[in-house]
Amino acid sequence: xxxxxxxxxxxxxxxxxxxxxxxxxxxxxxxxxxxxxxxxxxxxxxxxxxxxxxxxxxxxxxxxxxxxxxxxxxxxxxxxxxxxxxxxxxxxxxxxxxxxxxxxxxxxxxxxxxxxxxxxxxxxxxxxxxxxxxxxxxxxxxxxxxxxxxxxxxxxxxxxxxxxxxxxxxxxxxxxxxxxxxxxxxxxxxxxxxxxxxxxxxxxxxxxxxxxxxxxxxxxxxxxxxxxxxxxxxxxxxxxxxxxxxxxxxxxxxxxxxxxxxxxxxxxxxxxxxxxxxxxxxxxxxxxxxxxxxxxxxxxxxxxxxxxxxxxxxxxxxxxxxxxxxxxxxxxxxxxxxxxxxxxxxxxxxxxxxxxxxxxxxxxxxxxxxxxxxxxxxxxxxxxxxxxxxxxxxxxxxxxxxxxxxxxxxxxxxxxxxxxxxxxxxxxxxxxxxx
Amino acid sequence: xxxxxxxxxxxxxxxxxxxxxxxxxxxxxxxxxxxxxxxxxxxxxxxxxxxxxxxxxxxxxxxxxxxxxxxxxxxxxxxxxxxxxxxxxxxxxxxxxxxxxxxxxxxxxxxxxxxxxxxxxxxxxxxxxxxxxxxxxxxxxxxxxxxxxxxxxxxxxxxxxxxxxxxxxxxxxxxxxxxxxxxxxxxxxxxxxxxxxxxxxxxxxxxxxxxxxxxxxxxxxxxxxxxxxxxxxxxxxxxxxxxxxxxxxxxxxxxxxxxxxxxxxxxxxxxxxxxxxxxxxxxxxxxxxxxxxxxxxxxxxxxxxxxxxxxxxxxxxxxxxxxxxxxxxxxxxxxxxxxxxxxxxxxxxxxxxxxxxxxxxxxxxxxxxxxxxxxxxxxxxxxxxxxxxxxxxxxxxxxxxxxxxxxxxxxxxxxxxxxxxxxxxxxxxxxxxxx
Numbered sequence: 001x002x003x004x005x006x007x008x009x010x011x012x013x014x015x016x017x018x019x020x021x022x023x024x025x026x027x028x029x030x031x032x033x034x035x036x037x038x039x040x041x042x043x044x045x046x047x048x049x050x051x052x053x054x055x056x057x058x059x060x061x062x063x064x065x066x067x068x069x070x071x072x073x074x075x076x077x078x079x080x081x082x083x084x085x086x087x088x089x090x091x092x093x094x095x096x097x098x099x100x101x102x103x104x105x106x107x108x109x110x111x112x113x114x115x116x117x118x119x120x121x122x123x124x125x126x127x128x129x130x131x132x133x134x135x136x137x138x139x140x141x142x143x144x145x146x147x148x149x150x151x152x153x154x155x156x157x158x159x160x161x162x163x164x165x166x167x168x169x170x171x172x173x174x175x176x177x178x179x180x181x182x183x184x185x186x187x188x189x190x191x192x193x194x195x196x197x198x199x200x201x202x203x204x205x206x207x208x209x210x211x212x213x214x215x216x217x218x219x220x221x222x223x224x225x226x227x228x229x230x231x232x233x234x235x236x237x238x239x240x241x242x243x244x245x246x247x248x249x250x251x252x253x254x255x256x257x258x259x260x261x262x263x264x265x266x267x268x269x270x271x272x273x274x275x276x277x278x279x280x281x282x283x284x285x286x287x288x289x290x291x292x293x294x295x296x297x298x299x300x301x302x303x304x305x306x307x308x309x310x311x312x313x314x315x316x317x318x319x320x321x322x323x324x325x326x327x328x329x330x331x332x333x334x335x336x337x338x339x340x341x342x343x344x345x346x347x348x349x350x351x352x353x354x355x356x357x358x359x360x361x362x363x364x365x366x367x368x369x370x371x372x373x374x375x376x377x378x379x380x381x382x383x384x385x386x387x388x389x390x391x392x393x394x395x396x397x398x399x400x401x402x403x404x405x406x407x408x409x410x411x412x413x414x415x416x417x418x419x420x421x422x423x424x425x426x427x428x429x430x431x432x433x434x435x
Numbered sequence: 436x437x438x439x440x441x442x443x444x445x446x447x448x449x450x451x452x453x454x455x456x457x458x459x460x461x462x463x464x465x466x467x468x469x470x471x472x473x474x475x476x477x478x479x480x481x482x483x484x485x486x487x488x489x490x491x492x493x494x495x496x497x498x499x500x501x502x503x504x505x506x507x508x509x510x511x512x513x514x515x516x517x518x519x520x521x522x523x524x525x526x527x528x529x530x531x532x533x534x535x536x537x538x539x540x541x542x543x544x545x546x547x548x549x550x551x552x553x554x555x556x557x558x559x560x561x562x563x564x565x566x567x568x569x570x571x572x573x574x575x576x577x578x579x580x581x582x583x584x585x586x587x588x589x590x591x592x593x594x595x596x597x598x599x600x601x602x603x604x605x606x607x608x609x610x611x612x613x614x615x616x617x618x619x620x621x622x623x624x625x626x627x628x629x630x631x632x633x634x635x636x637x638x639x640x641x642x643x644x645x646x647x648x649x650x651x652x653x654x655x656x657x658x659x660x661x662x663x664x665x666x667x668x669x670x671x672x673x674x675x676x677x678x679x680x681x682x683x684x685x686x687x688x689x690x691x692x693x694x695x696x697x698x699x700x701x702x703x704x705x706x707x708x709x710x711x712x713x714x715x716x717x718x719x720x721x722x723x724x725x726x727x728x729x730x731x732x733x734x735x736x737x738x739x740x741x742x743x744x745x746x747x748x749x750x751x752x753x754x755x756x757x758x759x760x761x762x763x764x765x766x767x768x769x770x771x772x773x774x775x776x777x778x779x780x781x782x783x784x785x786x787x788x789x790x791x792x793x794x795x796x797x798x799x800x801x802x803x804x805x806x807x808x809x810x811x812x813x814x815x816x817x818x819x820x821x822x823x824x825x826x827x828x829x830x831x832x833x834x835x836x837x838x839x840x841x842x843x844x845x846x847x848x849x850x851x852x853x854x855x856x857x858x859x860x861x862x863x864x865x866x867x868x869x870x
Contacts, residue, residue, distance in 0.1 A: 017725070021583055021725050024724075025583055025584070025585055025724070025725075028583070028585055028650070029582075029583055031650065031769050031770060031773040032582050032768055032769055032770065032773075033770070034770040129580050135581075135723075135725070135726035135727060135729065136729060137576045137579065137580035137581055137729075139580075140575070140576065140579050140580040141572045141575065141576060144572065144575050144579060144747065144751065145564050145572035145574075145575040145743075145744060145747035145748065145751070146570075146572055146743060146747055147464075147467050147747055147750050148456055148460055148463070148464055148742075148743055148746035148747050148750060149460070149743055150460055150463055215463070215466065273708065273711060273732060276708060276711065288570075288743060289459070289460070289739075290452070290456050290460075290570070290739040290740065290742055290743040290746075291570035291733065291734070291739070291740050291743035291744075292570060292733065292734045292737075292739065292740050293733060293734070294570065294571060294572075294731070294732065294733035294734075295730075295731070295732040295733065296729070296730070296731055296732075297708060297729065297730040297731075297732070298726065298727065298728060298729035298730065299726070299727045299728070299729075302727075304724075304725040304726070304727065305725065305726050305727050307583075307725055308580075308581060308583055308584055308723060308725040308726035309580060309726075311583035311725075312579065312580035312581055312582055312583050313580065315582050315583060316579065316580070319763050319764060320763070322763075323758075323760040323762075323763045324760065325758040325759065325760045325763075327758075328754050328755070328757075328758045328760075328763075329754060333467055334466050334467055335466060335467065335468070335469040338466040338467075
């Protein structure tokens with residue numbers, strides 16, 4: 001039986017999962033491929049820690065360059081993450097004619113254009129299913145069986161740390177800081193959680209989804225990104241009362257001319273399947289012009305689910321090697337040069353419905369002034385709640401009809417300057433008008 | 436640009452959707468393929484009805500054999516459904532060296548072995564994504580990115596008609612017969628709904644899912660199948676009260692040695708995403724040893740979603756034609772002859788938790804006798820409800836701990852023979868122990 005040699009760079013959690021999977025399901029894999037996958041070398045700067053998986057003497061080396069130069073290796077798995085040296089390794093592997101499988105969303109969101117072009121020109125493949133949604137095979141579905149669709153909407157819960165925190169906050173009426181601390185102690189959040197809680201990781205993943213779904217070049221820098229740090233327990237209470245869940249949602253919309261791309265806390269109606277995605281799970285909902293709405297749900301991270309996506313990609317490339325073809329599907333699903341460069345709208349240009357919370361003094365006429373300021377900016381109110389006083393500031397919550405973000409920005413700036421407003425307002429966008 | 440000629444047999448609802456999709460998204464498709472898909476001929480015995488789509492003069496013909504004999508056509512789409520003449524057409528197309536795309540679950544569930552063997556021997560491909568879950572790309576995911584997994588469980592809500600009826604019954608506390616009649620008037624159920632409501636259509640789809648997920652040969656005849664006709668409004672009431680939804684569920688489980696395969700009404704806890712699948716939507720939940728649980732959700736039928744899956748398959752084959760390869764992935768995902776023949780367990784051998792409803796006379800000692808009979812057959816009771824009397828028979832509802840089906844059959848037979856039992860008991864299996 002034909003043997004296909006694989007090299008792995010990065011022997012951390014996911015790397016160990018990949019080794020485990022290649023060992024445990026070896027026979028299953030060769031029954032499907034008609035070829036054997038041989039993990040010939042693993043490169044990691046740490047060659048001593050016991051990862052709990054057996055590897056043969058001589059397989060683990062410290063110098064990735066040795067592996068990149070090995071002429072017997074056809075597929076390189078890059079799992080070190082971050083920008084450098086990952087980028088250099090990937091480009092060198094491509095230059096050496098090796099196919100790439102990576103889970104590195106940060107690298108591809110920022111340098112994908114350069115890397116994909118190098119892969120296309122070099123006649124090698126690059127697959128990255130594990131970069132978005134962990135084990136959920138959503139990228140393969142967009143490039144594969146759903147390829148005939150013109151997609152109009154992509155929505156995603158793509159960061160397990162944020163979803164875990166928001167789920168806990170909602171279930172336990174707890175404050176953000178306390179839940180984050182607990183999550184860190186349990187290992188559900190990094191010691192430095194910035195990339196997760198500020199929405200950056202979600203935006204990296206959205207950048208890749210947009211490119212695949214809308215056939216446009218990757219444009220990470222234009223994605224509006226807002227994290228979950230400003231969500232208060234009181235917002236969770238109001239959300240519950242109003243029939244919503246708050247999720248950190250990646251939103252992509254495309255009308256064929258321009259793209260709306262944003263990551264921010266979002267209120268979702270309770271009866272939406274996305275509202276029901278709990279804890280560390282991820283979900284992606286796409287709407288295509290023919291397939292309609294389709295949702296994918298599963299483990300968005302973790303050693304074993306991520307390894308499933310990585311090895312699935314390796315098998316896809318291996319099938320091409322067995323069949324003797326290359327570049328059967330381009331990295332973003334479109335043939336070379338057919339990807340468009342659609343502009344991404346600024347956040348001010350979008351329209352949404354809004355939840356707004358104001359902390360005001362308890363005196364007559366306050367609501368009239370707020371309503372007046374909103375009206376002056378073409379924002380109509382759909383409903384309002386003014387609960388009993390808590391603390392110094394009385395909260396007023398307003399749900400608006402669809403309004404322009406630029407009008408909302410202007411109105412809130414004006415309202416926040418009123419004397420009777422004691423706290424800076426909070427506003428959360430609402431997504432409840434899905435096709 | 437290279438042109439790939441496609442022939443369509445069956446110009447009904449889905450066939451019209453395929454024509455529409457090939458026309459509307461023509462440019463998108465060629466941007467992805469680097470080739471043009473040309474619908475060269477459509478065969479249908481009805482060549483006069485207006486399907487609301489434009490086709491050029493001479494494309495629509497009445498004789499499928501003409502299309503099957505056309506040497507310029509590389510891919511045949513079979514959308515006539517049923518066994519014959521579909522089977523003869525498909526086998527003839529394979530004999531003529533043409534690739535096949537079909538949505539015909541009934542044909543493949545019964546004659547898949549013969550057809551797949553013919554395709555493998557003939558060096559042509561056969562894809563059938565649209566046969567299971569309409570537009571949901573679940574088969575491609577099992578054969579594709581999730582291929583490295585050993586699957587242990589497959590659960591599916593696979594029949595839109597049944598799910599629509601059960602959703603209506605639950606929401607409107609209506610009886611089966613009334614909802615079926617309304618569904619027929621609205622076109623959501625066929626004039627002869629037998630295949631749907633008796634579970635046969637769901638079992639056809641399960642047969643295909645099992646073969647793909649567990650790598651075993653198709654074995655439709657061994658799938659235990661029970662439809663939804665015995666579900667009463669009162670069962671819906673109790674389900675609600677107990678925190679369950681009743682769904683027609685396709686269940687496949689595999690421990691590597693044997694397969695459990697059954698289709699029947701099933702109680703699912705309200706907090707399961709599957710319990711929340713409404714109306715004509717479909718969902719499939721798979722558990723793999725590495726990916727963990729993954730769920731796919733979308734439109735399980737209809738002109739446009741089904742067309743999405745059909746054209747997605749056509750594009751997959753077209754990519755192989757462009758690349759100059761064939762049989763890159765075998766019909767069931769395993770290379771020739773590597774599929775096993777795992778035995779499917781008889782229904783008596785399975786274990787489950789059960790909901791049991793008895794209609795008894797209102798007299799002391801009834802519950803004791805029922806409980807005694809259950810105990811004699813090793814069935815322990817988890818909870819019991821005895822509501823106030825309705826009609827002549829007093830309902831008693833029992834939820835059991837896990838028990839063997841063969842014991843349940845024996846116990847219910849015994850209990851149903853008691854004098855004080857006025858109605859035949861109803862039992863619904865419960866699935867609430869998902870990994």
